[in-house]
Amino acid sequence: GRALGLGAVAGVRSMSAPALLSRAASRSEIEGIEDTLFAFLASPRAARILTVLAIGEALADKLPFSPDRISVPGLIGRMGSGGLVGAALFAAAERRTTIGAGLGLLSAAAASYPSYYLRFKTQEKLGAPNWAVGLVEDALAEGAGLLALRKS
Numbered sequence: 775g776r777a778l779g780l781g782a783v784a785g786v787r788s789m790s791a792p793a794l795l796s797r798a799a800s801r802s803e804i805e806g807i808e809d810t811l812f813a814f815l816a817s818p819r820a821a822r823i824l825t826v827l828a829i830g831e832a833l834a835d836k837l838p839f840s841p842d843r844i845s846v847p848g849l850i851g852r853m854g855s856g857g858l859v860g861a862a863l864f865a866a867a868e869r870r871t872t873i874g875a876g877l878g879l880l881s882a883a884a885a886s887y888p889s890y891y892l893r894f895k896t897q898e899k900l901g902a903p904n905w906a907v908g909l910v911e912d913a914l915a916e917g918a919g920l921l922a923l924r925k926s
Contacts, residue, residue, distance in 0.1 A: 775922070776863045776922050776923060777859065777860035777863045777864060777874045777877045777878045777881070778860075778877055778878075778881045778922075779881075779918065779919070779921065779922025779923075780794065780795060780856070780859040780860070780863070780878065780881075780919060780922050780923070781856035781857075781859065781860055781877060781878035781879065781880070781881025781882045781885070782856075782881045782882065782884070782885035782918065782922075783885075783915050783918050783919040783922065784852050784853075784855035784856035784859060784878065784881075784882040784885075785843070785852050785856065785881065785882040785883065785884065785885025785886040785889060786843075786885060786886075786889045786911060786914075786915040786918075787828065787831060787832060787835070787911075787912065787915045788831065788843075788848075788851045788852045788854075788855040788882075789824065789827045789828040789830075789831040789855065790828045790831070790832075790915050790916060790919055791855050791856065791858075791859045791882075791919060792815070792824050792828075792855055792858055792859055793821070793824035793825045793827065793828035794916070794919040794920065794922075794923060795815060795859045795862060795863070795923070796815045796816070796817075796820050796821040796824045796825075797821045797824075797825065798923045799812075799815045799816035799821070799862075799866075800815075800816050800817060800818045800820070800821040802816075803923065803925075804816070804862075804863070804866050804923075805866065806865075806866040806867060806868065807862060807865070807866040810862070810865035810866060811865060811871075812858075812861070812862035812865055812866070815862055832908075832912050835908050835912075836904060836905040836908045836909075838904070842890060843886050843889070843890050844886055844887055844890050848886075849883065849886055852882045852883070852886050853879040853882050853883050854879070855882060856878035856879045856880075856881055856882025856883070857875040857876070857878045857879035857882075858875075858878070859878050860874035860875050860876070860877045860878020860879065860881070861874045861875035861878065862874070863878075864877075889911070893907055893908070893911055
């Protein structure tokens with residue numbers, strides 16, 4: 775569930791998913807990650823760097839010249855981000871990282887399209903500016919990521 779949830783977040787905001795995972799791991803909320811190839815995500819420094827990148831992405835998203843998330847480069851980046859968080863979560867749980875990566879990248883790809891169309895249909899229907907709808911989208915992605923990381 776965590777891999778699918780964070781993968782979906784990556785489909786909306788590519789850097790938010792690894793930033794959320796890294797912040798949780800640096801607070802020792804992701805058990806077992808320190809013994810994996812993804813231990814670097816548990817570093818407070820990595821958490822800070824990824825958080826800055828996530829904030830930068832959120833700001834850039836509001837600019838008129840930002841590429842669409844469903845453009846080839848945007849989609850590949852989102853899928854890579856989803857694959858990273860999925861693999862890291864599966865590695866921490868001592869499960870096959872390839873399955874986690876696959877679930878994360880598929881979830882990111884699957885979330886990219888509906889979130890893209892929902893954003894622009896909402897703008898169109900409400901007549902709201904791009905940046906305002908983007909702020910709501912930021913909050914929803916952050917909240918969904920925090921929910922995905924909650925312990926069951």
